[in-house]
Amino acid sequence: MTATEGQLAHRQLVEYLAESGALSAEWRPVFEAVPRAEFIPETVWVESDRGALLPLRRAEDPRRWLELAYADDAVITQVDDGQPAAEGTGRRISSSASMPTVVAQMLAHCAAQPGQRVLEIGTGTGYNAALLAQRLGAGNVVTIEIDPELAQTARHALKTAGYDAVTVVTGDGAQGYPPAAPFDEVLSTAAVQQVPYDWVEQTRPGGLVLTPWGTDYYNGGLLALSVTEEHTAVGTIIDKASFMTLRQQRFTEPRLTLTAEDDAHAVCSFTDIHPAEIANGYIAFDACIALAIRVPQCAMSYAPPELDADGEGILWLVDARSGSWARLHHHPDRDGPYHVLQSGSRNLWDEVHSSYHWWLDAGRPTADRWRFTITPEGQHIQLLDSVRHPVSFTELR
Ligand SMILES: C[S@@+](CC[C@H](N)C(=O)[O-])C[C@H]1O[C@@H](n2cnc3c(N)ncnc32)[C@H](O)[C@@H]1O
Numbered sequence: 001m002t003a004t005e006g007q008l009a010h011r012q013l014v015e016y017l018a019e020s021g022a023l024s025a026e027w028r029p030v031f032e033a034v035p036r037a038e039f040i041p042e043t044v045w046v047e048s049d050r051g052a053l054l055p056l057r058r059a060e061d062p063r064r065w066l067e068l069a070y071a072d073d074a075v076i077t078q079v080d081d082g083q084p085a086a087e088g089t090g091r092r093i094s095s096s097a098s099m100p101t102v103v104a105q106m107l108a109h110c111a112a113q114p115g116q117r118v119l120e121i122g123t124g125t126g127y128n129a130a131l132l133a134q135r136l137g138a139g140n141v142v143t144i145e146i147d148p149e150l151a152q153t154a155r156h157a158l159k160t161a162g163y164d165a166v167t168v169v170t171g172d173g174a175q176g177y178p179p180a181a182p183f184d185e186v187l188s189t190a191a192v193q194q195v196p197y198d199w200v201e202q203t204r205p206g207g208l209v210l211t212p213w214g215t216d217y218y219n220g221g222l223l224a225l226s227v228t229e230e231h232t233a234v235g236t237i238i239d240k241a242s243f244m245t246l247r248q249q250r251f252t253e254p255r256l257t258l259t260a261e262d263d264a265h266a267v268c269s270f271t272d273i274h275p276a277e278i279a280n281g282y283i284a285f286d287a288c289i290a291l292a293i294r295v296p297q298c299a300m301s302y303a304p305p306e307l308d309a310d311g312e313g314i315l316w317l318v319d320a321r322s323g324s325w326a327r328l329h330h331h332p333d334r335d336g337p338y339h340v341l342q343s344g345s346r347n348l349w350d351e352v353h354s355s356y357h358w359w360l361d362a363g364r365p366t367a368d369r370w371r372f373t374i375t376p377e378g379q380h381i382q383l384l385d386s387v388r389h390p391v392s393f394t395e396l397r
Helices: 003-020 028-033 062-069 100-108 127-136 148-160 197-201 260-265 275-279 285-294 348-361
Strands: 043-047 053-057 075-079 093-097 118-121 141-145 167-170 183-188 203-214 219-227 233-240 267-271 299-303 313-319 324-330 338-343 370-375 378-383 392-396
Touching: 003 028, 003 062, 003 100, 028 100, 028 127, 043 062, 053 062, 100 127, 100 233, 118 127, 127 141, 127 148, 141 148, 148 167, 197 203, 197 370, 203 233, 219 285, 219 370, 260 338, 267 348, 275 285, 275 299, 275 313, 275 348, 285 348, 285 370, 313 348, 324 348, 338 348
Parallel strands: 118 141, 118 183, 141 167, 183 203
Antiparallel strands: 043 053, 043 075, 075 093, 203 219, 219 233, 233 370, 267 338, 299 313, 313 324, 324 338, 370 378, 378 392
16 A cells, blocks of 8 residues: 555545535535544454454555545444453444544534634544644644543544644543633534533534434434523534434443244234335435434334345334334335234334324424424423424423
């Protein structure tokens, strides 16, 4: 691998992002100035066919490493909070350099202008902080990372790349960083289920809190909140954005070990709802956001038929706390009705089914019709103009 190969790969990635429309004209020179590879650690992790996470060392496979550094994909940079469960194999992704398209799309919504001050939550590799530094001025960027090793590696990479004036804090980003507040913007690169009020408190009135948002059911909205003179924040979901969560707000994993006997005792029914209508965030984003808001503590996962060895699509709904579950099967060659099984103290399928019908009856409200309000008391979500279908949710901290 030569420097020229790296430069070429960097140019190709920027070109690709610009052509796809993800990269705006004002951010293009910024992406051109910051080579992503300079922030990718020597060891990254790749997913094997069997779903295990395996290390890939630059020294052992420099070509593959470079491909990953400039692919339009997330690069896994840490597993299991830095302590892989088994020797050399990871189970859960705990840090990554986010997918460049997602980084560019999120930065396009960043309202901060050169000279304004931003607090980034989730330093990770430091790449996004470097992009912010290149545009706003390095001294205007504070970034906070909970993992001391990641923070130290990012500090070093930022320094090497010439952005040593960026302040890299090791700490819990959910609490913001009061010593450097107020900020013009708080931009989180880790998703939340509940927006921490500290972010609102540390943003000047008129400033913005920009964060990926999701729940156990669906993680994939980008929330933009304006901070008011009264120090509350109000806003809506303005785009798609799927990020890992803050450590203390992790989603419940939809894992249950079931036996044939569990299936035999489950309640069986049929539905005409195709799982993609309620589970595929690309084609059913608005429905997924509504279900994420309306069906609490319900982890959803959907494997379409092309990913299944038997060619069958399977939707899972799981509430691991109560042990309740539901499963829907469908075959690509057969139209509905589809077979549903559900079991436990919660009838998860019934909950999803009725919330989906509520959403259809309400006129399929789009994701940007949900208003989020963040106050010291907590997060309040309300459907705008919902005279016919009044609905609102308050989650207190
Ligand atoms: C998707 S990665 C961020 C990517 C990063 N901005 C980059 O450019 O590489 C999310 C990061 O958030 C960090 N994180 C999780 N919980 C956190 C918390 N409470 N405070 C600060 N950082 C946190 C994770 O350790 C992880 O590094």
